[in-house]
Amino acid sequence: MEMRCERRVLDNGLSVLVHEDHGCPLVAVNLWYHVGSKNEQPGRTGLAHLFEHLMFEGSAHHDSSYFQPLQAAGAVLNGSTNADRTNYWEVVPTGAVELALWLESDRMGYLLPALTDAKFTNQRDVVLNERRQNYENRPYGRATMAMLAALYPPAHPYHWLTIGSADDLRATTLDEVKAFFARHYHPGNASLAIAGAIEPARAFALAEQYFGEIPAGPSRQVVTPPSFSPGSSRLVLEDRVELPRLYLAWHGPRMFAPGDAEVDLVADLLGNGKTSRLYKTLVYQRRVATEVAAFQQSRELAGFFQIVATAAPGHTLDELEAVIVEEVARLADEWPTPEELARVTAQAEAQFVYRLQTVGGFGGKSDQLNAYNIFLGDPAFFERDLARYLAVTPAEVAAATAQYLQSAGRVSVSVVPAGRLSLALADSEPAVVH
Amino acid sequence: MPAATADAPFDFPTIHKSQLGNGLAVWSVQHGDLPVATMVLLVRAGSSTDPAGRPGLASLTGDMLDEGAGDRGALEVHDALARIGAQFDTEVGSDATFLTLTTLTKFRQHGLALLADMVARPRFDAGEFERVRHLRANRLRQLRDVPSATADRAFATAVYGDHPYGHLAIGTMAALEHMTLDDVRDFHRRAYQPANAVLIVVGDLSHDQARVEAAASFATWAAEPSAGLVAAPGIDATGHAAHRLLLVDRPGAAQSELRIGHVAVSRRTPDYHALVVANLVLGGQFVSRLNMNLREHKGYTYGARSWFEFRLGPGPFQMSASVQTEVTAQAIFEAVGEMVSLRGARPITASELETARATLTKGYPRNFETADQIARSVAQLALYELPDEYFATFVPRIAALQLGTVQDAATRNLHPERLVTVIVGDADRVDPSLGVLDLGPAFRIAAP
Numbered sequence: 012m013e014m015r016c017e018r019r020v021l022d023n024g025l026s027v028l029v030h031e032d033h034g035c036p037l038v039a040v041n042l043w044y045h046v047g048s049k050n051e052q053p054g055r056t057g058l059a060h061l062f063e064h065l066m067f068e069g070s071a072h073h074d075s076s077y078f079q080p081l082q083a084a085g086a087v088l089n090g091s092t093n094a095d096r097t098n099y100w101e102v103v104p105t106g107a108v109e110l111a112l113w114l115e116s117d118r119m120g121y122l123l124p125a126l127t128d129a130k131f132t133n134q135r136d137v138v139l140n141e142r143r144q145n146y147e148n149r150p151y152g153r154a155t156m157a158m159l160a161a162l163y164p165p166a167h168p169y170h171w172l173t174i175g176s177a178d179d180l181r182a183t184t185l186d187e188v189k190a191f192f193a194r195h196y197h198p199g200n201a202s203l204a205i206a207g208a209i210e211p212a213r214a215f216a217l218a219e220q221y222f223g224e225i226p227a228g229p230s231r232q233v234v235t236p237p238s239f240s241p242g243s244s245r246l247v248l249e250d251r252v253e254l255p256r257l258y259l260a261w262h263g264p265r266m267f268a269p270g271d272a273e274v275d276l277v278a279d280l281l282g283n284g285k286t287s288r289l290y291k292t293l294v295y296q297r298r299v300a301t302e303v304a305a306f307q308q309s310r311e312l313a314g315f316f317q318i319v320a321t322a323a324p325g326h327t328l329d330e331l332e333a334v335i336v337e338e339v340a341r342l343a344d345e346w347p348t349p350e351e352l353a354r355v356t357a358q359a360e361a362q363f364v365y366r367l368q369t370v371g372g373f374g375g376k377s378d379q380l381n382a383y384n385i386f387l388g389d390p391a392f393f394e395r396d397l398a399r400y401l402a403v404t405p406a407e408v409a410a411a412t413a414q415y416l417q418s419a420g421r422v423s424v425s426v427v428p429a430g431r432l433s434l435a436l437a438d439s440e441p442a443v444v445h
Numbered sequence: 446m447p448a449a450t451a452d453a454p455f456d457f458p459t460i461h462k463s464q465l466g467n468g469l470a471v472w473s474v475q476h477g478d479l480p481v482a483t484m485v486l487l488v489r490a491g492s493s494t495d496p497a498g499r500p501g502l503a504s505l506t507g508d509m510l511d512e513g514a515g516d517r518g519a520l521e522v523h524d525a526l527a528r529i530g531a532q533f534d535t536e537v538g539s540d541a542t543f544l545t546l547t548t549l550t551k552f553r554q555h556g557l558a559l560l561a562d563m564v565a566r567p568r569f570d571a572g573e574f575e576r577v578r579h580l581r582a583n584r585l586r587q588l589r590d591v592p593s594a595t596a597d598r599a600f601a602t603a604v605y606g607d608h609p610y611g612h613l614a615i616g617t618m619a620a621l622e623h624m625t626l627d628d629v630r631d632f633h634r635r636a637y638q639p640a641n642a643v644l645i646v647v648g649d650l651s652h653d654q655a656r657v658e659a660a661a662s663f664a665t666w667a668a669e670p671s672a673g674l675v676a677a678p679g680i681d682a683t684g685h686a687a688h689r690l691l692l693v694d695r696p697g698a699a700q701s702e703l704r705i706g707h708v709a710v711s712r713r714t715p716d717y718h719a720l721v722v723a724n725l726v727l728g729g730q731f732v733s734r735l736n737m738n739l740r741e742h743k744g745y746t747y748g749a750r751s752w753f754e755f756r757l758g759p760g761p762f763q764m765s766a767s768v769q770t771e772v773t774a775q776a777i778f779e780a781v782g783e784m785v786s787l788r789g790a791r792p793i794t795a796s797e798l799e800t801a802r803a804t805l806t807k808g809y810p811r812n813f814e815t816a817d818q819i820a821r822s823v824a825q826l827a828l829y830e831l832p833d834e835y836f837a838t839f840v841p842r843i844a845a846l847q848l849g850t851v852q853d854a855a856t857r858n859l860h861p862e863r864l865v866t867v868i869v870g871d872a873d874r875v876d877p878s879l880g881v882l883d884l885g886p887a888f889r890i891a892a893p
Contacts (some may be wrong), residue, residue, distance in 0.1 A: 034478065034814065035810055036453035036455050036810050037811055037814065073446055078732045079732050082730055082732050082800060082804050083799065083800040084449040084803060084807060085807025085809075087808065099705070102451075102454040102811060104807045104810070104811075105452050105453040106449045106450040106451050107450075107807070110449050114446070115447055133741065134744075135744075135745045136744030136745075137740055137747060139769075140576075140745070140746050140767075141747040143700045143769065145747075147700075148592055148699045148700045149591070149592075159805060190578065244816040250591050251697075252590050253589065254583060254587060285523040286520055291520065295576070301583045301584070320501075321587075325581070352526075354524065355527075357527070357529070357530050358530050360530060361530020361548070362532075364481060364548065366815070368479060368481065368815040371816070407568075407797065
């Protein structure tokens with residue numbers, strides 16, 4: 012099982028990846044910029060994501076909505092920003108490939124002449140509303156902010172959430188936005204994947220035709236996080252919620268680093284689905300929780316592991332914590348059974364096959380090729396990525412559990428109904444969230 | 446800017462059909478090079494067939510199917526699903542229940558056997574039922590704090606009243622407290638009958654294979670003709686709204702969650718295609734009037750949209766957005782204004798029509814890329830009894846729509862005078878500004 016891919020690098024430094032698949036008359040255009048909220052500075056958080064919004068507001072040779080010509084051509088399109096990267100994609104019918112490439116190239120090469128204060132102000136208001144909708148006005152919406160702020164020191168670029176702080180967004184100026192573009196949006200900091208019903212020779216020729224003239228930019232900004240010693244903290248947030256919820260987080264391996272696949276499987280064993288250990292114990296047998304989840308968040312500079320559990324009425328977060336600590340110890344001490352491990356690796360293997368089903372969009376083949384290329388310099392890593400999971404042994408699962416989930420630097424965030432601080436883990440301190 | 450050129454031709458999926466001796470329809474589509482198969486089992490019973498006084502029963506029954514079935518207990522069912530790497534979900538909609546299972550080709554027969562156990566041989570164990578009921582009660586408690594869920598529930602009740610379309614599939618706390626395992630058993634007996642279901646299999650297989658594999662798992666599913674099938678009551682398409690403006694208080698909320706709409710048309714309306722196009726102009730995609738106005742010009746919201754929900758009975762037309770508290774009244778004013786002007790002052794333009802038609806026609810093959818997409822699309826044909834050639838005729842039908850036809854359908858089916866507006870937000874800050882809407886005083890209701 013593989014994801015075939017040809018790669019060429021244009022003279023200006025742009026990586027071009029092509030994957031041919033004629034299953035449907037569609038072509039996916041997917042463009043990654045190796046910049047995210049980790050490239051921001053304290054005081055100007057949220058800039059990378061706000062900038063992503065401005066990429067849809069027109070460029071020098073098409074100074075109006077980016078969506079209009081594409082939706083009129085039957086395309087779907089979107090973009091997203093996370094801590095490490097920003098991606099933009101279109102899935103177009105075969106007749107609109109050149110339209111999509113032209114539009115992507117125009118905003119890579121010629122965005123600033125069309126960027127006005129009015130567009131900037133409008134999209135800042137939109138982003139502030141996105142923040143209200145997805146964080147401020149959503150139950151438990153501020154928990155991850157508190158958790159990241161406690162896991163990483165203030166100077167660390169993972170200290171803040173990609174959405175940024177509302178005050179920082181309001182303080183950002185148009186000149187800062189323009190400087191951000193000049194620093195990060197250029198061919199050498201980008202990777203273009205074209206996947207679908209297109210011959211590779213034509214795809215490479217079109218990439219050269221539309222992107223070849225864009226000048227190379229400055230060298231890529233390498234972000235070096237400050238070193239720090241992980242500390243433990245216990246925090247509490249009051250929120251408009253009915254049931255208290257516990258967030259536990261530990262430092263984990265970086266993306267693709269040794270241990271990363273192992274803790275991914277630890278997350279599945281502990282918290283993925285009704286057969287996972289924590290679901291069985293907390294929700295099914297003891298019924299002290301209504302839901303539980305576990306996952307490894309692999310990032311470029313560092314990873315973290317999270318367990319999230321919501322208490323059933325009448326039960327405390329201290330009870331949940333005790334069971335979680337017990338189950339983590341059991342996995343570290345007794346190892347998973349071979350059948351258990353076979354179950355989660357079978358699930359992982361099936362997921363890899365399912366990932367081959369779509370050419371475009373978030374998580375489609377073009378998006379995966381860019382991820383492997385940007386983070387590993389190896390777009391054909393798909394097969395070896397799967398091999399990482401299939402090679403994990405019960406002993407390695409146990410060792411990774413002990414190394415990462417029994418380490419000293421653990422952060423807990425208790426989210427409790429307003430006025431019910433006593434439901435939080437004992438000795439928790441109020442979290443301050445900006 | 447390079448113009449879009451002609452697209453490559455596309456062969457829409459061909460559906461093959463047969464029927465098992467017990468009455469179960471088996472449909473299959475041969476698809477793709479990947480070793481992946483998706484099965485959908487459609488049961489013609491959803492929240493609209495919840496019996497009176499039992500809102501949520503169809504959904505509760507759907508929840509119990511994977512809590513022990515055939516030879517397996519609850520955890521064993523999920524262990525078996527995990528071992529074949531299955532993606533499994535049960536979706537209880539207004540008019541039907543869909544069990545969807547995707548697995549690898551090598552596990553296809555195993556997946557079918559699990560599906561058959563769940564629909565035909567659920568255990569309905571009393572202990573599992575009590576556990577599931579508690580989890581649902583807690584879910585309902587939590588939904589009170591989710592503004593979008595509160596708005597959806599309040600809107601459905603406001604426009605449909607006591608009709609089953611007046612509640613969401615999850616039902617209500619009051620009903621849940623009185624529901625028993627016998628209710629579930631009875632609903633299952635009256636809804637989960639082979640002749641009331643369609644099995645759709647999509648993957649790398651011939652119809653002969655699909656039929657043989659389906660029979661191996663489903664042939665023992667016995668029909669029970671005496672049970673009497675569940676049915677949805679009829680509906681007054683003009684709605685039951687007692688109030689035009691409803692306000693659910695959420696003190697201190699940073700935004701107001703809005704739902705504005707009315708009872709509209711069923712999936713069987715002859716205006717279906719024209720209304721899909723008209724809605725794309727009003728609020729169906731990013732460049733639609735609602736989003737361009739409320740988001741891209743005013744910055745009131747992260748996004749605004751509208752849709753007709755076409756169901757077996759007259760479904761709702763809705764406009765929705767979550768807007769900054771300070772501009773709640775202006776946002777409602779602008780949204781209603783867009784709907785009103787589409788019918789009069791600013792009719793649909795030729796260029797808007799062209800964009801909307803192209804969105805639908807040129808983008809159509811995108812809906813048939815994966816086995817899962819094909820199986821779910823085919824399930825819609827089964828539910829609404831649409832012809833086999835429906836997919837192939839969709840594009841020419843949309844392309845043939847004239848401006849006058851689309852405008853006329855919009856004008857006849859959008860009813861500003863019937864609009865009901867639901868606001869979930871900070872009542873003390875929002876209420877004083879609502880006078881400009883000329884809808885009378887806001888009627889305050891508790892979160893459902």
